[in-house]
Amino acid sequence: MTAETIIQSLASGLLMGLLYGLIAAGLALIFGLMDVVNFAHGEFLMVAMYATFFLFSFFALDPLLAAPLVAAALFVFGAVIYLLVVRFAMRAKANAGMVQIFSTFGLAIVMRGLAQYFFTPDYRSITHSWLGGKTVSIAGVFLPVPQLAGAAVSIAAFAALYFFIHSTDFGRALEATREDAGAVALVGIDKNRVFALGWGLGAALVGLAGAIMAIFFYVYPDVGASFALIAYVTVALGGFGSVFGAFAAGIIVGLVEAMTALILPPSLKSVGIYAVYLLVVFIRPRGLFGSL
Amino acid sequence: MDTRFAQRRRRDLIMAVCFAVAAALVPLFVKDVYVQNIMVLTLMYAALSQSWNILSGYCGQISLGHALYFGLGAYTTALLFTKFGVLPWFGMLAGGVISALIAMALGYPCFRLRGHYFVIATIVIAETGLLLFQNWDWAGAALGIDIPIHGDSWLKFQFARSKLPYFYFALALACIAWLVTWWLEDSKWGYWWRAVKDNPDAAESLGVVVFDSKMGAAAVSAFLTAIGGSFYAQFVSYIDPGSVMGFQFSLLMALPAVIGGIGTLWGPVLGAVVLIPLTELTRSYIGGSGRGVDLIVYGSLIVLISLARPEGLIGLFSRGHRGPAR
Numbered sequence: 001m002t003a004e005t006i007i008q009s010l011a012s013g014l015l016m017g018l019l020y021g022l023i024a025a026g027l028a029l030i031f032g033l034m035d036v037v038n039f040a041h042g043e044f045l046m047v048a049m050y051a052t053f054f055l056f057s058f059f060a061l062d063p064l065l066a067a068p069l070v071a072a073a074l075f076v077f078g079a080v081i082y083l084l085v086v087r088f089a090m091r092a093k094a095n096a097g098m099v100q101i102f103s104t105f106g107l108a109i110v111m112r113g114l115a116q117y118f119f120t121p122d123y124r125s126i127t128h129s130w131l132g133g134k135t136v137s138i139a140g141v142f143l144p145v146p147q148l149a150g151a152a153v154s155i156a157a158f159a160a161l162y163f164f165i166h167s168t169d170f171g172r173a174l175e176a177t178r179e180d181a182g183a184v185a186l187v188g189i190d191k192n193r194v195f196a197l198g199w200g201l202g203a204a205l206v207g208l209a210g211a212i213m214a215i216f217f218y219v220y221p222d223v224g225a226s227f228a229l230i231a232y233v234t235v236a237l238g239g240f241g242s243v244f245g246a247f248a249a250g251i252i253v254g255l256v257e258a259m260t261a262l263i264l265p266p267s268l269k270s271v272g273i274y275a276v277y278l279l280v281v282f283i284r285p286r287g288l289f290g291s292l
Numbered sequence: 293m294d295t296r297f298a299q300r301r302r303r304d305l306i307m308a309v310c311f312a313v314a315a316a317l318v319p320l321f322v323k324d325v326y327v328q329n330i331m332v333l334t335l336m337y338a339a340l341s342q343s344w345n346i347l348s349g350y351c352g353q354i355s356l357g358h359a360l361y362f363g364l365g366a367y368t369t370a371l372l373f374t375k376f377g378v379l380p381w382f383g384m385l386a387g388g389v390i391s392a393l394i395a396m397a398l399g400y401p402c403f404r405l406r407g408h409y410f411v412i413a414t415i416v417i418a419e420t421g422l423l424l425f426q427n428w429d430w431a432g433a434a435l436g437i438d439i440p441i442h443g444d445s446w447l448k449f450q451f452a453r454s455k456l457p458y459f460y461f462a463l464a465l466a467c468i469a470w471l472v473t474w475w476l477e478d479s480k481w482g483y484w485w486r487a488v489k490d491n492p493d494a495a496e497s498l499g500v501v502v503f504d505s506k507m508g509a510a511a512v513s514a515f516l517t518a519i520g521g522s523f524y525a526q527f528v529s530y531i532d533p534g535s536v537m538g539f540q541f542s543l544l545m546a547l548p549a550v551i552g553g554i555g556t557l558w559g560p561v562l563g564a565v566v567l568i569p570l571t572e573l574t575r576s577y578i579g580g581s582g583r584g585v586d587l588i589v590y591g592s593l594i595v596l597i598s599l600a601r602p603e604g605l606i607g608l609f610s611r612g613h614r615g616p617a618r
Binding site for chain 2: 031037085088089092093094095096097098099101102103105106107108109110111112113114115116117120121221229232233236240265267268270271274275277278281282285286287
């Protein structure tokens with residue numbers, strides 16, 4: 001193993017990690033807002049990837065141009081899912097935790113079934129896009145352009161999210177609802193509206209991630225499942241309740257995955273991520289930046 | 293006040309005996325192999341979900357990684373039999389003991405975690421087990437293990453022609469899991485577990501040894517789950533990592549208890565009786581097209597039941613009834 005291979009895989013691990021952070025951002029945002037883990041998060045990603053694929057195949061729209069449209073569509077989708085399903089799950093007086101897990105998990109199964117029904121289980125891919133298959137070489141390190149774009153989008157999205165939460169009225173309403181959902185009602189903030197917008201925003205973030213992922217990854221009904229677990233681990237590693245913890249944890253997860261793949265057979269690369277998660281929570285039971 | 297609880301327990305026991313006898317008689321009238329197959333699976337899931345319910349329902353430590361213990365049971369039995377010729381009955385016991393020990397070894401660090409951190413730890417540990425088995429060449433790696441069948445034998449617990457022996461074993465397993473739960477409900481452990489579930493800090497201050505309670509629940513739960521896994525290996529006579537240790541399995545085990553009524557004696561049974569036949573029927577009648585309609589029906593059902601009956605379907609039967617004594 002030469003120093004070059006190590007630098008090379010650290011670099012691609014970093015890029016993938018930034019993308020993992022972006023995938024996890026929506027999950028972290030929703031959890032931070034209302035203590036709900038969305039077990040259909042991977043399926044939101046799947047929907048975004050299909051949307052990107054169809055915009056490409058019907059309108060020849062490049063994924064980069066499609067990304068804002070997909071994010072907007074997912075915003076609406078997320079808000080609708082909140083209003084149709086999650087809102088009722090929040091009302092459960094008994095077993096609230098299990099109701100949330102299993103109502104969103106049931107939703108995930110329905111979405112996978114619908115994807116199979118309408119799009120068939122076939123693997124699809126975007127064959128030629130502006131960035132697909134291209135690499136650049138920076139100081140002797142080869143970097144795939146789609147992942148590079150994903151990393152840039154991730155950094156931009158987190159920066160925008162930071163500005164949004166700290167400097168806009170809605171962001172403040174979001175923070176206030178997070179602090180005390182009962183008290184905000186007294187100052188005239190509609191809790192349900194904030195939650196719906198939170199779900200919309202969370203879904204829009206995973207929409208961005210999905211549009212980028214569709215450039216270099218196959219699109220199929222179960223695609224979300226493989227990334228959902230990484231997203232859960234990322235959010236927990238960063239600490240539930242901390243959106244920017246998810247950003248840092250995403251980078252760690254990407255780097256650990258790349259390093260594990262160097263040492264162990266590639267099929268075991270996730271074991272490194274799992275081990276690091278367990279190690280961190282055994283020492284810090286609330287993750288790296290958890291606030292709960 | 294205690295007498296009402298005692299009365300209820302006696303009634304539960306009588307009901308269970310009636311159900312068990314009725315179930316045992318069903319194969320006299322139902323000869324269809326397809327239906328018998330569904331009945332075996334229903335009983336197996338009732339037993340598995342009852343075992344899951346001990347740790348997650350009664351003690352409140354939500355595990356979404358029970359596929360690990362199921363898989364360990366299946367693999368221990370299959371490996372001991374195919375590699376060393378050890379009879380499945382001993383393999384079953386070995387699988388149970390190994391799983392219980394591993395559950396306690398894992399519980400030692402994990403039971404410090406709370407809420408979603410714990411749930412994700414259970415998922416991640418089971419996934420690690422899955423990946424290790426997929427890469428473990430001696431244990432058949434991703435291809436799995438074929439258990440050779442040499443005709444019907446109770447000694448080797450394998451039956452090529454008839455499903456009936458499997459049916460009666462699954463029935464016995466479901467009864468044992470139920471009885472263990474029934475017995476534990478009114479034991480010191482049962483009260484401790486409910487206290488730990490409701491408020492671990494208060495329980496600790498009242499002298500409940502929270503950590504030991506969780507360890508006990510994990511051991512019993514893992515042991516019974518592994519027995520179910522051993523049974524499954526014999527029943528299907530072919531196992532591979534994905535089919536016995538996959539994440540889906542952890543959810544499938546939890547689902548009957550959640551749908552029926554988590555942390556209740558009858559919830560897992562009721563959930564399995566409703567859910568498993570429905571799953572199998574939708575799969576064979578609408579799932580044949582391979583177009584995912586079965587998934588849509590199944591998923592919608594989970595969403596609807598969990599939203600409409602958060603306390604589980606058991607709530608339909610016992611209006612105003614408060615569950616076990618506290």
